[in-house]
Amino acid sequence: MTALLFGIIHTWLVVGFAPLITGVVRLTKARLQGRRGATVLQPYRDLWRLLKKESVVADSASWMFRLAPYGIFVAVWLAATTMPTFTTYMILTPAADLIALVALLATARFFTALAGLDVGTAFGGLGASREMFVASIAEPAMLTVTFSLSLVAHTTSPAAIANFVLGGHVGLQVSFGLALGALVMVAIAENGRIPIDNPATHLELTMVHEAMVLEYSGRHLALLEAAGMTRLLLYMSVIVCLFFPWGLAGPESGPGGLLIGLFAWLGKVLVMAVGLGLFESLIAKMRVFRVADFLGGALLLALLATIFLYVAEAV
Amino acid sequence: MIIGSVLGAFLLLGLLGIIFNRLPQLHALVYAGCMVLCAILVGDGVYHVLHAGREEIPAVVLPFGLPWLKAHFRLDNLSAFFLVVINFPGALTSLFGIGYGAHVPGARRVTPLYPLFLFGMNGVLIADDAFVFLVSWEFMSLSSWLLVLADHTNAEARKAAMVYLVMAAFGTFCLLPAFGLMAGHDGAYGFAQMRLAHLTPLAGGLVVLLALIGAGSKAGLVPLHVWLPLAHPAAPSHVSALMSGVMTKVAVYGLIRILFDLRGDISWKWGFVIMVVGALTAVMGVLYAMFQRDLKTLLAYSTVENVGIIFIALGLAAAFRDHGAMTLSALALVAALYHVVNHALFKTLLFLGSGAVLASTGERRLDRLGGLLNRMPVTGLTFLIGAAAISALPPLNGFVSEWLIFQSLFQGPTVAHWAMRFGVPVVGVAMALAAAFAGTCFVRAAGIVFLGRPRSPEATAAVEVPLSMQLAMAIPAVLCLGLGVFPVMVTAGIATVIEPLVGVQMPAALLGWPWLSPVSPTAGSYSATMVLLTAIGLTLTTVLVVHHWGSRRVRRAPAWDCGHPEQIVNAQYSADSFAQPLRRVFGSVAFGAEETVEMPSPGDLAPARFTLRMIDPVWDGLYAALLWLVNAIADRVNRLQFLTIRRYLLLMFATLIVLLLVVAVRQQ
Amino acid sequence: MPTTQMAYDTAHLIGATVLMMGFALLYQRRVTAVIRTYSFQAMALAAAAAWQAYVQEAPHLYVTALIALVFKGVIVPLALTWLVKRLGMHRTVETALGIGPTMIAGVGLVALSIVLVLPVTAGATSMTRENLALAMSVLLLGLLMMITRRNAVTQVVGFMALENGLILAAVGARGMPFVVEISIAFSVLVAMILFGIFFFRIRERFDSLDLAYLETFRGERQ
Structure with a gap:
């Protein structure tokens, strides 16, 4: 029963906090660029405003176009629902492991790319093509990270990996460091952040994600934006849960433990958001065909993480 | 009877x-x-x-x-x-x-x-x-x-x-x-007698190799896939x-029959070989598929990929069995057979879909199709479901079998030999690449054929196919969902089927009914049923929220396209342009892809031309060389036709004497 | 004296950093970035040497660390950058084999050295084994870099990375004599090769060491 309750709280928590995190990233970047920047609450207002506007749908669009935003948002939300944030004790924790997480996000991407192709414009196709290109290398990298973690922890479930890390079996392991590096690179690519993609631009030939959703407006765009924000928070939560799970509450934790878990998660995620803003301000965007090297690097990093386990005889 | x-x-x-x-x-x-x-x-x-x-x-x-x-x-x-x-x-x-x-x-x-x-x-x-x-x-x-x-x-x-x-x-x-x-x-x-036969290690190995080549050539294993x-x-x-x-499944059946039933003692090394060949097949197959311009050829190459995935699992099962890890062997074999079922379903669905498109438009070329979703709604929807299933998206069936195969791959280093320990991660990467590429490949196939604007008059004039054909596509589409949502029942059934082969019953659900957790209670689990139920709940919530607080107005307008919409349908992304980034990264190495653009000089009104040339390295590298060799030998042998009668008699006589000598030596 | 596990983990971590820098060298596309990455690798090597000096209580290794830090980590990179700028050399790395394939080959080499080293050193302590595996990987990556990159600078950097691998192996082996001497000798050798190649290249290209030719070449003077 408690597991169900925690599950429901968690479900709303990830959606509720996602715009805030995006707001923090944007504010950080604005401050670093010497602007005052909008408040951290601005993303909430943006979503609300979009929700209230009418939606303009292209003449050539099929039902796929109108259905896709719901599918995308639900797939991302569902993925976020199954990944632990403040406690591992949730009803849906065993419903999906890291492989399923990759696949759920792939579902969202499948819909996004199809929606990009649906209207039949050059920009939509360009975005869809590039998004699938990025994903074709990012997804295997993420699965390889899962592989190396599962070799150490003997599980693919993020909650169980978190417990393993909390149990102090890991120490200063190189493999974990490499896997973390690979996962961060994947997260940057999958969320369309600099240096892979620029979330702030609409009118640039290097854009990827924004090109696909170019035709969207109104409530459909609101859903897509919300999905993007939730995905960012989701990746941060996964990184926190797998590599820095300290404070994470378990089935036996009392109310105090839960509060600690909640604030620990929030604190870690906020630090990551500021870090992301800092990183994006420091680095320049990459050429599209450099992305293959970048993500190929992530893939090989994850593979090295696996190989290093044999050196350390951790398996 | x-x-x-x-x-x-x-x-x-x-x-x-x-x-x-x-x-x-x-x-x-x-x-x-x-x-x-x-x-x-x-x-x-x-x-x-x-x-x-x-x-x-x-x-x-x-x-x-x-x-x-x-x-x-x-x-x-x-x-x-x-x-x-x-x-x-x-x-x-x-x-x-x-x-x-x-x-x-x-x-x-x-x-x-x-x-x-x-x-x-x-x-x-x-x-x-x-x-x-x-x-x-x-x-x-x-x-x-x-x-x-x-x-x-x-x-x-x-x-x-x-x-x-x-x-x-x-x-x-x-x-x-x-x-x-x-x-x-x-x-x-x-x-029955073969099961009892004892073979020398050499003969046993030879049997596995020959069976692998024989069944593999029918299944489309790289490099024997060229005909497929x-x-x-x-x-x-x-x-x-x-x-x-x-038919590819009959080949898989033949291999399972020989490897797991007739021969009981396959060395893990053969399992390793099968796994590696499977990984190569999976990656090559899907890379080929991604660059095809013909819908049916694309689907055929995708069959090569899926056969590779099945062979990865079969190889793992053989390796685990030789190592004595019977439960893991059962897991890998169940995963392989699950994928056999799934692929039989969605590949049938997709080929029937391509048949419906062909019947309706007379076209198989991707770049002549487009926008069929509005004109052929049932074909379009079922094809999309098939494409999602083959791309291993939850909650459909393709994901469950690939999940199971990944789970058994992750247990691969249990076989503590360095070849397995280093080979399994690499095979895992190959399998992950194949899965991701399959997604791209089918976004491309479904998106170019069914979405966008029609690229030819035939596609514009397309109509939906008759009801019996629609039904033939709708049934597997529904089953793709059904087999994906209730995986525990399927794995339990398959586990019973293979029990005589591996001697153990694979535990399908260690955590209880809706949770698929085959390895151990903590080693990762997946529940399609819960995922689907939650997805339905979340969808309802989303729709309610959006429609309660949001605007429900929709206005139809011309496409915006960043301010400069193009009326020409060929301004859309085509099949070739969709695959371009991956072609540039993988195509030049693997397929010798060459793109040439002929730009007319300024003032010249001639159209610019883009040509793309790709080769199949297996065909050019292996079969063309083989063909050359056969021709060369045939040329030499050809001279035998122009001998005198006396020389023919000499040849016969020599053969007879040699055979008699062989008999004489054997009798000693 | 730190605990054995702690010593082991930290050595492993620093060694892996050196190796990662070896990979980063292969990943770079600009010559200046290659030089900077090399500098980081040398600093990581210095850290490895210093840590071993602390763990093994062998003060002479501090000398090795100091050489790595000052000479390889600062002076050589600065000199190289200065030369690259001064000579107006190509700033892009010319590859004989693409970045992706090179890195895949690199991972293969790491796997190979692990497979080779682990059975050979079965009797040794885990710290030595691991250090040897890492050092051999770094060495092979340096060699790979020399083979697959065309620029003279990147070849020199590849050679120096290879040498870093040797030093890493030397500092990891407990009680290895002449470590300091070896590292000094190598450093001198590197310096000689470095300047030898540069003067050779300038002569080869312009038949003179007169910088005026360079300016003409760069289009600054017609």
Whole structure:
């Protein structure tokens, strides 16, 4: 029963906090660029405003176009629902492991790319093509990270990996460091952040994600934006849960433990958001065909993480 | 008994088809008959799978075949399982054929051969001696060869049939000595005697190698795959569905029968080899598929990929079994068979979809299609479901089998040898790449064909196909969802089927019913049922929230396209441009892809041209070289035709003396 | 004296950093970035040497660390950057084999060295084994870099990375004599090769060491 309750709280928590995190990233970047920047609450207002506007749908669009935003948002939300944030004790924790997480996000991407192709414009196709290109290398990298973690922890479930890390079996392991590096690179690519993609631009030939959703407006765009924000928070939560799970509450934790878990998660995620803003301000965007090297690097990093386990005889 | 009469009925249908060749209603009648017969076989197979272990395994000996052997038939769990896997898609393609079969090129040649093809495939499954197995195998090969050749006015189809015939003959040529080695000196060709035979390690290894080549060439294993993307698309679409979705499964059946039933002691090294070849096949197959411009060729290459994935799991199962990890072996084998079922379903669905598109537009080229979702809603929706399933997206069935294969791969380093320890992660990467590429490949296929604006007048004029064809696509689409949402029931069923082969029953759900957790309670779990229920809940919530607080107004307007919309339909992304980034990264190395752009000089009104050239490295590197070698040898041997009679006599005499010498030496 | 586990983990971590820098060298596309990455690798090597000096209580290793830090980590990179700028050399790395394939080959080499080293050193302590595996990987990556990159600078950097691998192996082996001497000798050798190649290249290209030719070449003077 408690597991169900925690599950429901968690479900709303990830959606509720996602715009805030995006707001923090944007504010950080604005401050670093010497602007005052909008408040951290601005993303909430943006979503609300979009929700209230009418939606303009292209003449050539099929039902796929109108259905896709719901599918995308639900797939991302569902993925976020199954990944632990403040406690591992949730009803849906065993419903999906890291492989399923990759696949759920792939579902969202499948819909996004199809929606990009649906209207039949050059920009939509360009975005869809590039998004699938990025994903074709990012997804295997993420699965390889899962592989190396599962070799150490003997599980693919993020909650169980978190417990393993909390149990102090890991120490200063190189493999974990490499896997973390690979996962961060994947997260940057999958969320369309600099240096892979620029979330702030609409009118640039290097854009990827924004090109696909170019035709969207109104409530459909609101859903897509919300999905993007939730995905960012989701990746941060996964990184926190797998590599820095300290404070994470378990089935036996009392109310105090839960509060600690909640604030620990929030604190870690906020630090990551500021870090992301800092990183994006420091680095320049990459050429599209450099992305293959970048993500190929992530893939090989994850593979090295696996190989290093044999050196350390951790398996 | 039932099976015997059904098989007889298949032959009869074929015969009727030949006799009443001119009858216009013939096509519908033959296909309807095939559908009923397949349905009966499915029912029989399901009955035997459900009653596995509780009854005698039915075995029959019939008084024909080799004089000292007679013909043995037997229906054990594995055969019954494959009976379902093969005849269910068979029934669907027959249903599709009722509306479709009369309109294919060379329909009068296709219809009588179709039941014979089904006969051959079913014969392989119930064979219990090498003779019946090989004869049925050849029956299957030859009837499908004739089906490929049905449109014999087409030069490409003739080339495809030629290559197919050579490869099929080569495959059988390898299987023959494999069975011969297992039968030993006494010529014990019954499977029952083969199970008891003891082979030297060398002979055992040779059997595995020959079986791998023989079955692999039929399944489309790289580098034996060259015939498959030529032959499968050349046949009429419902036959392509059978060849791709079903005949490759007969090959998988043959390999499982030899590796896991007839031979019990395969070294893990062979498992490793099979796994690595499977990984290579998966990656190469999907890379090829991604760059195809023809919808049916794309699907055929995707079959190569899925066969590779199945072989990865089979190799793992063999390696685990040799290592004594029986539960893991069972897990890998269950994963392989799950994928066999899934691929049979969605590949049939996708090929039928391509058949519907072909029937409606007459086009297979991706760049001549587009916007069909509005014009063919049922075909479009079912094709999208098939594409999502083959891309391994939850909650559909493709994801479950790939999840299981990943779970068993992650246990691979249990076999503590450095080749496995380093090989398994690399195979894991290959498998992950294949899965991700498959997603891209099918976004491209579905997106270019069904979404966007129509790229040709034929696509603009497309209409939906008849109801029977729609039904044939809707049933597998629903099953793709069903098999994805209730995976525990499927794995439990398959686990029973393979129990005699591995000796243990794989625990399907260690955490209780809806959670699929095969390895251990903590080692990761997946519950499609919960995922689907939650997804429904979240969708309802989202829709309620958006429609309660948001605006519900929709306005139709011309596409914005960043302010400069193009009216020309060719301004859309095409199939080639969609694949361009990946082609640039992988194509230049793997396929020698060369892009040339001819730009007219300023002021010149000639159109700019873009040409793309790609080669199949396996074809150019291996087969062309082989062909050259054969030609060179033939040239040398050719001289033998122009000798004098005295020299011919000399050759004969020399041969005779050499043979006599051999006999003399052997007798010493 | 730190605990054995702690010593082991930290050594492993620093060694892996050196190796990662070896990979980063292969990943770079600009010559200046290659030089900077090399500098980081040398600093990581210095850290490895210093840590071993602390763990093994062998003060002479501090000398090695100091050489790595000052000479390889600062002076050589600065000199190289200065030369690259001064000579107006190509700033892009010319590859004989693409970045992706090179890195895949690199991972293969790491796997190979692990497979080779682990059985050979079965009797040694885990710290030595691991250090040897890492050092051999670094060495092979340096060699790979020399083979697959065309620029003279990147070849020199590849050679120096290879040498870093040797030093890493030397500092990891407990009680290895002449470590300091070896590292000094190598450093001198590197310096000689470095300047030898540069003067050779300038002569080869312009038949003179007169910088005026360079300016003409760069289009600054017609």
